[in-house]
Amino acid sequence: MPSQSKPPKKTLCIIGDSHLGSVKRALDAGLVDMAGFDTEFWGAQGPAFRQLNLIDGAYRAQTPQAAEAVLQINGRGRAHVAPGDFDIFLFYGARLRMAEFMPPMLHHMARPNGAISRAVLAAATERFVRGTRAARVAMHFAEAGARVYFAPTPLFTDGVIDFEKARWAVRDFPLAWAADVPQRAPLWQALSDIFAAAGVGFVPQPEDTICRGVFTKADYAPEGALDARDVVHKSPEFAALMMRACLAALN
Amino acid sequence: MANPYQSLHDTAFWRPAVAEKGPLGLSGLWTPKFRIGPQDKIITAGSCFAQHISRALRARGYNWLNAEPAPPFLPKAAAQQFNYGIFSFRTGNIYTPAMLLQWLRLAFETGDVPDEIWQQDGRFFDPLRPVIEPDGFATEAELRAARQATQAAIAQGVKTANLLVFTLGLTEGWENAQTGLHYALCPGTVPGAAFDPDLHRFNNADFASLARIMGQALRLLRAQNPRLRVLLTVSPVPLTATATPQHVLTATSHSKSVLRALAGELALKYRYVDYFPSYEIITHPVFRGMFFAPNMRSVEQAGVDTVMGHFFADQARVFGVSAPSPKAKELPGATADGEDDLRCEEEMLGAFAK
Numbered sequence: 001m002p003s004q005s006k007p008p009k010k011t012l013c014i015i016g017d018s019h020l021g022s023v024k025r026a027l028d029a030g031l032v033d034m035a036g037f038d039t040e041f042w043g044a045q046g047p048a049f050r051q052l053n054l055i056d057g058a059y060r061a062q063t064p065q066a067a068e069a070v071l072q073i074n075g076r077g078r079a080h081v082a083p084g085d086f087d088i089f090l091f092y093g094a095r096l097r098m099a100e101f102m103p104p105m106l107h108h109m110a111r112p113n114g115a116i117s118r119a120v121l122a123a124a125t126e127r128f129v130r131g132t133r134a135a136r137v138a139m140h141f142a143e144a145g146a147r148v149y150f151a152p153t154p155l156f157t158d159g160v161i162d163f164e165k166a167r168w169a170v171r172d173f174p175l176a177w178a179a180d181v182p183q184r185a186p187l188w189q190a191l192s193d194i195f196a197a198a199g200v201g202f203v204p205q206p207e208d209t210i211c212r213g214v215f216t217k218a219d220y221a222p223e224g225a226l227d228a229r230d231v232v233h234k235s236p237e238f239a240a241l242m243m244r245a246c247l248a249a250l251n
Numbered sequence: 252m253a254n255p256y257q258s259l260h261d262t263a264f265w266r267p268a269v270a271e272k273g274p275l276g277l278s279g280l281w282t283p284k285f286r287i288g289p290q291d292k293i294i295t296a297g298s299c300f301a302q303h304i305s306r307a308l309r310a311r312g313y314n315w316l317n318a319e320p321a322p323p324f325l326p327k328a329a330a331q332q333f334n335y336g337i338f339s340f341r342t343g344n345i346y347t348p349a350m351l352l353q354w355l356r357l358a359f360e361t362g363d364v365p366d367e368i369w370q371q372d373g374r375f376f377d378p379l380r381p382v383i384e385p386d387g388f389a390t391e392a393e394l395r396a397a398r399q400a401t402q403a404a405i406a407q408g409v410k411t412a413n414l415l416v417f418t419l420g421l422t423e424g425w426e427n428a429q430t431g432l433h434y435a436l437c438p439g440t441v442p443g444a445a446f447d448p449d450l451h452r453f454n455n456a457d458f459a460s461l462a463r464i465m466g467q468a469l470r471l472l473r474a475q476n477p478r479l480r481v482l483l484t485v486s487p488v489p490l491t492a493t494a495t496p497q498h499v500l501t502a503t504s505h506s507k508s509v510l511r512a513l514a515g516e517l518a519l520k521y522r523y524v525d526y527f528p529s530y531e532i533i534t535h536p537v538f539r540g541m542f543f544a545p546n547m548r549s550v551e552q553a554g555v556d557t558v559m560g561h562f563f564a565d566q567a568r569v570f571g572v573s574a575p576s577p578k579a580k581e582l583p584g585a586t587a588d589g590e591d592d593l594r595c596e597e598e599m600l601g602a603f604a605k
Binding site: 114 | 318329407
């Protein structure tokens with residue numbers, strides 16, 4: 001009797017900015033079971049990420065610096081990605097910053113005069129999402145027939161936050177700090193709805209990683225975060241949690 | 252003194268004050284009771300024309316309070332669509348004194364306001380502002396939460412402000428015959444409720460009842476904020492339609508005359524109430540209707556500019572020139588601009604014209 005052949009691996013492209021680093025470390029450490037996927041990274045860190053754009057239907061680097069960053073992160077010589085290049089695309093981080101969205105929205109909605117309808121929330125959320133280039137690229141890929149997911153940049157890390165530096169994002173919105181699951185739920189739903197309408201699966205930050213309304217638990221700070229006052233990036237353990245949520249969504 | 256007229260100023264006499272000046276040379280039409288400066292916190296409510304006043308004040312750097320700002324990220328066009336930043340509160344147009352008093356009672360929880368929600372095609376509509384959300388609310392809870400937000404905004408705005416600018420719009424209104432709830436607009440002319448002749452009652456308020464209602468509203472406002480002053484104006488915009496047996500033109504004259512008299516009487520009676528004559532500047536025969544659009548109803552921007560020119564000139568004449576406040580220009584929340592963007596729900600009635 002002939003042995004059953006293994007199903008072919010699905011090709012997965014994880015597109016993002018510097019947050020790809022924690023995912024790479026999580027995968028390298030075997031914190032996530034990626035069997036069944038042929039995984040490739042594509043993107044650029046820091047300012048170079050802003051130099052990636054949708055040109056002639058593909059996501060491409062617009063400058064030599066960005067092109068160099070892309071090749072370094074990808075490691076397989078892929079200068080650009082197009083909707084038909086992979087079975088699945090996962091946009092990870094990619095500048096869709098929850099720390100920019102959640103605190104002002106939750107603060108507003110917690111005010112006595114701040115209740116808003118679902119329709120208003122949807123309109124505000126759509127503006128926020130479509131204001132992020134990577135989100136627009138993800139939507140374009142989905143429109144072109146690709147299977148696409150989006151995991152946003154997580155909330156700032158508690159215990160690391162420098163309130164002076166993060167004033168615009170966090171300190172000015174104290175009512176948001178008291179938010180809990182029920183208050184965040186409509187925002188996650190609104191984000192999910194906006195992406196779903198464009199054919200993109202949205203993967204929210206897991207609720208059990210969030211504390212004090214609008215922060216990621218300090219447990220998920222990467223090594224050296226306190227010294228570097230790095231409120232943005234997260235540990236491989238956090239990336240593993242996110243990836244498991246992503247895999248659950250795409251399975 | 253041969254007679255008491257001899258010592259009067261030129262403005263007391265038609266020939267030097269009006270005939271020799273011409274419509275665009277008039278001055279001193281208003282002698283304000285109190286100074287209104289960029290440092291004052293101003294809230295606006297009322298009929299469509301009040302939107303012009305709030306815009307002009309904002310443009311001059313006056314401290315117009317947006318007590319119910321749009322949420323972050325909401326685009327300007329959407330903010331306008333959802334009626335944010337048009338008045339100080341998200342009430343929509345408040346055409347009648349009865350609606351003003353009803354909103355104040357809700358905000359300050361004084362007196363009973365009947366409870367009524369409209370529902371149509373699975374959507375929920377607020378009879379106090381049925382077009383505040385273009386497609387209605389998704390749930391009754393959502394509607395009630397939104398109304399609570401507006402009530403809180405009114406309460407906060409009234410307690411915080413130094414000045415309320417209220418534009419009187421209509422004497423004609425509709426109410427629930429059983430409960431007495433006053434509707435913003437006639438049921439059946441907007442989504443949410445079918446018109447029921449047994450339930451929905453027309454009321455063309457007379458002077459005495461309007462004076463009583465405005466007196467109650469003013470007392471309620473001052474009880475919440477003893478420093479609050481009130482500037483009344485009368486909308487010069489004619490009725491879109493009348494539910495009286497009169498011709499709409501004579502019904503307009505009746506309605507506006509009653510409101511004009513009411514505003515004048517209130518300004519005479521209460522030291523903290525003033526009347527600004529935007530109504531006269533647009534409608535008086537001296538101006539020969541020059542500020543009306545061809546439909547003889549809509550007011551052109553030139554009219555608004557002339558009105559506000561008188562406003563600021565007369566303030567400066569009496570109290571001196573006020574420097575704009577830079578801080579006042581940074582107002583929270585999205586605001587809606589653009590001449591075509593006035594939110595006049597009463598226009599809905601136009602769709603029902605024969």
